Amino acid sequence: MSSSEIDALIEMMAKLPGLGPRSARRAVLHLIRKRALLLTPLADAMQEVAVTARECLNCGNVGTSDICDICNSEKRATGVLCVVEDVSDLWAMERAEVFDGRYHVLGGTLSALDGVGPEDLSIPRLIDRVTSEGITEVILALNATVDGQTTAHYIADQLEDQVTLTSLAQGVPVGGELDYLDEGTISAALSARKTL
Amino acid sequence: MSSSEIDALIEMMAKLPGLGPRSARRAVLHLIRKRALLLTPLADAMQEVAVTARECLNCGNVGTSDICDICNSEKRATGVLCVVEDVSDLWAMERAEVFDGRYHVLGGTLSALDGVGPEDLSIPRLIDRVTSEGITEVILALNATVDGQTTAHYIADQLEDQVTLTSLAQGVPVGGELDYLDEGTISAALSARKTL
Structure with missing residues (x-):
């Protein structure tokens, strides 16, 4: 149907979490149409991250230096x-x-x-x-x-x-409706109830 | 939170159809974890497609040559x-x-x-x-x-x-259940009915 290079790209995109074969095809067509605006910059960004990304040796966060920005921050x-x-x-x-x-x-x-x-x-x-x-x-x-x-x-x-x-406290999430919450959450929220 | 390179990649990924900010973050973490297996090959494949992809001058299909494989095929x-x-x-x-x-x-x-x-x-x-x-x-x-x-x-x-x-003929899709079909499709399928 398309070329083998494009098929190979679709196949790899389909391996990403949240994308299947159909959405991978859509994404690749979108990328080809926005070649200068999205495809080339995205390829460059991936290459960059592939080279620079590493786990913080201290906390395990993912960043681009041996010690991440959070561990390094004096604030x-x-x-x-x-x-x-x-x-x-x-x-x-x-x-x-x-x-x-x-x-x-x-x-x-x-x-x-x-x-x-x-x-x-x-x-x-x-x-x-x-x-x-x-x-x-x-x-x-x-x-x-x-x-x-x-x-x-x-x-x-x-x-x-x-x-x-x-x-962390357990309870009703912000915007949560009791009717849609599980019994465990309601029970936790009740026993941790606060005086107004 | 993470580094600016990783944030930039997440932001670009979130522009793909079918991915939002949350799934873009998941995809990028997945890519970083599978760096050799997925991130680097994907970056290379994108670069390759960015350079080679073009529209077939004859039919408008997307491929990697001026005339696509289908237009070129003698079969x-x-x-x-x-x-x-x-x-x-x-x-x-x-x-x-x-x-x-x-x-x-x-x-x-x-x-x-x-x-x-x-x-x-x-x-x-x-x-x-x-x-x-x-x-x-x-x-x-x-x-x-x-x-x-x-x-x-x-x-x-x-x-x-x-x-x-x-x-193309209009009618009931394969595996389709009448109960879930719209009136237009049922009407089209009925008027195009076939003798068994």
Whole structure:
């Protein structure tokens, strides 16, 4: 149908999360039509990121230097670490613009089924950082899933004598309608109810 | 949050059809994790396509040579042209593997509202091709939309004395359930009913 180069590009685009064969074809046609405006700059940006992207040696964030901008920033509060499962969670926290400390990316959750133990995540480095950076509070911002909470409990066990441990509050999300919420969330929101 | 290079890449990816800011972030993280396997080859493939992609001078298909593989192929039936709105429609026809003639891509539909006239589409070239390639049948495979059908009527008016004009049959799609079909489709399927 089209040429083999274009077919190869479609096939690769279809491997991206969120794109299937049909949307990959649409995306590639769009790119070819916006060649100067989008395709060439996108190819250059990818090449650039392929060469420069690396994990922060300290926190596990993805950036373009060995120590990421957040770890390097002097404006960040010291003494408090926010532990997240994944880089995407760190980015989500940063978009909320409410936390001014530093992060620690675990790179996953403990999972007996998948054979993921503490040494497969960056838990040992977290424990090191707590000591070496003089951390007084660790915020466990892990996902509210079984694996996330198991991991939170494990980390809490390791650190409970050294730091204050906190976790994100559970409750009704902003804009949430009770009718559409699961029972677990309603139950958590009720037991954590606040006096007005 | 991340570096400016990564942010720039996310922003460009979010411009692709079918991707928004959230899925662009997911895609970019995925790409960074699969750097050697996906990010670098994808950047190379984009660069390659950015340099080589072009429209077939004859039919308007997108390929990597001045005359596309379909127009160049000697296996293709001569004498019959399939007229489609867009390159994606041509690719869809090719995936069905049921048409062995050549194509003509209009590049859109006539639209009085948007000021698209026959000279903005490749209708003049279509009329030329009918004469120069000795076409005897023109299949109007335009979308079953108002604009598509207006365009089909216009082309039929231009060519009715020279060639046999046909259009795709309308009816119940394969696997379609009557309960989920619109009244127009059911009505078209009923009036085009066949004796068993």
